Amino acid sequence: MTNTTRRSFLALATVALAGSSVAGCSIIGGAGEALTDDTESTETVAPLDKSRTLVAYFSLPETDDPNGMSEDESNSTHVVDGKVLGNTQYVAQIIGERTGAEVFRIETAEELPLDHGTLEDLALEQQETDARPKLKALIPNLDDYDTVFIGYPIWWYDLPMPMYTFLEQHDFSGKNIILFSTHGGSRLSGTVDTITGTLSDANVIGNALTISRDDMDSAEGEVADWLDRLGQ
Numbered sequence: 001m002t003n004t005t006r007r008s009f010l011a012l013a014t015v016a017l018a019g020s021s022v023a024g025c026s027i028i029g030g031a032g033e034a035l036t037d038d039t040e041s042t043e044t045v046a047p048l049d050k051s052r053t054l055v056a057y058f059s060l061p062e063t064d065d066p067n068g069m070s071e072d073e074s075n076s077t078h079v080v081d082g083k084v085l086g087n088t089q090y091v092a093q094i095i096g097e098r099t100g101a102e103v104f105r106i107e108t109a110e111e112l113p114l115d116h117g118t119l120e121d122l123a124l125e126q127q128e129t130d131a132r133p134k135l136k137a138l139i140p141n142l143d144d145y146d147t148v149f150i151g152y153p154i155w156w157y158d159l160p161m162p163m164y165t166f167l168e169q170h171d172f173s174g175k176n177i178i179l180f181s182t183h184g185g186s187r188l189s190g191t192v193d194t195i196t197g198t199l200s201d202a203n204v205i206g207n208a209l210t211i212s213r214d215d216m217d218s219a220e221g222e223v224a225d226w227l228d229r230l231g232q
């Protein structure tokens with residue numbers, strides 16, 4: 001167990017708010033802003049062919065029970081019509097509905113713990129050991145798609161490690177990649193640059209969406225505005 005283990009990212013964020021920044025990314029920032037803090041890009045894409053567009057996302061709602069949630073559970077979820085969705089899952093669903101694209105959920109082969117502290121510890125350990133957790137399934141028909149929206153939550157100021165497995169185990173060469181993310185204060189935290197570096201043969205659009213977990217109620221509007229800005 002390391003020094004940072006068992007210290008939540010929020011505790012670290014509080015320190016950062018006192019005057020510094022983490023991983024080159026200011027923690028302070030208007031919630032729900034759609035422009036990336038990495039590039040402030042306004043890049044657009046040609047109108048999407050929905051049959052050749054996929055939305056792939058990773059998300060970990062910390063409960064599936066809409067009643068009596070703890071603060072941690074509530075932080076990681078958004079309830080729609082009595083159904084509990086993860087924050088990123090909810091944003092993926094909206095993008096799927098608005099674009100008509102199919103939606104693929106990225107899941108680990110081994111179930112992840114739902115207890116927040118246990119999950120934080122495991123995520124940190126995976127990051128520190130540069131782990132590549134096995135995935136339950138890969139996208140079976142990636143060749144059918146020209147454009148892939150890829151969504152993820154920020155974990156420890158970075159991508160969750162299963163996202164690295166996902167990025168490395170698919171061949172995204174020549175595809176348009178459009179990124180979206182949800183976070184608890186760190187915004188995109190350098191992940192657009194990370195993914196652009198990892199998928200060097202793909203066309204990663206700089207205009208990524210980031211939405212704070214505190215702004216899930218306005219996610220529909222945020223997504224609509226962002227898709228407009230992307231030229232959709």
Ligand SMILES: Cc1cc2nc3c(=O)[nH]c(=O)nc-3n(C[C@H](O)[C@H](O)[C@H](O)COP(=O)(O)O)c2cc1C
Nearest residue numbers: 059060086087088153154155156157182184185186
């Ligand atoms: C293990 C773990 C680490 C996290 N680390 C960060 C972080 O470094 N910065 C941040 O802004 N939010 C962090 N969060 C908060 C999540 O990014 C935020 O709650 C997100 O909306 C969760 O999305 P999901 O419900 O789709 O999984 C972390 C959450 C977890 C579970």
